[in-house]
Amino acid sequence: MTKKEQAKQIFKILAQQNPHPATELNFKTPWQLLVATILAAQSTDKQVNKVTANLFRDYPEPADMAALTENELAEKIKTLGLYRNKSKHLIATAREIVNKYNGEVPQTLAELQSLPGVGRKTANVVLANAFGIPALAVDTHVFRVANRTGLVKAKTPEQTEKQLTDIIPQERWCEAHHWLILHGRYTCKARNPQCSSCSIAEYCKYNTTQQD
Secondary structure, three states, X not given: OOHHHHHHHHHHHHHHHOOOOOOOOOOOOHHHHXXXXXXXXXXXXHHHHHHHHHHHHHOOOHHHHHOOOHHHHHHHOOOOOOHXXXXXXXXXXXXXXXXXXXXXXXXXXXXHHOOOXXXXXXXXXXXXXXXXXXXXXXXXXXXXXXXXXXXXXXXXXXXXXXXXXXXXXXXXXHHHHHHHHHHHHHOOOOOOOOHHHOOOHHHXXXXXXXXX
């Protein structure tokens, strides 16, 4: 079975379980998704959603957040990991979007990555989920599941992204991102993968190895 055939079978099964996968982060605008994704580093989506419920109510637009000081914002997100760094990056990003992009989140990978605190993964999440632009973001879950199953053999998120986008049709990149994340979050966990109840076990290299 080729990698493309393996991917097709895996995503066929995951699609049957979840036909319309989506991010578990709550947002209404591209800016809010950008903020939520930055906040999600080393924090769970549930933790982020608790924080952004009040944050987006009081500061829904880049200009609103740009008016805050780093300490003011830090106080509002202090229940999240790395909150001081996140506050610094968010204030700087908000001001840059206001001053350089007329308050609108840019829609290219290069421009997004030029913003403070925005890496390739975050940029890809925003492109795919806020703008519908084909992109496949690789976080820890995607990296783990893609490598465990044998869909890829990669040492970095960038290599993982390249190998996945080579075997998955472009129109399915965003869905594949969500399917892999959700599978990693709830089934293919880092420490205790639930192989006995895994729906894609027969197409998984890790599961086959465990049985040998």
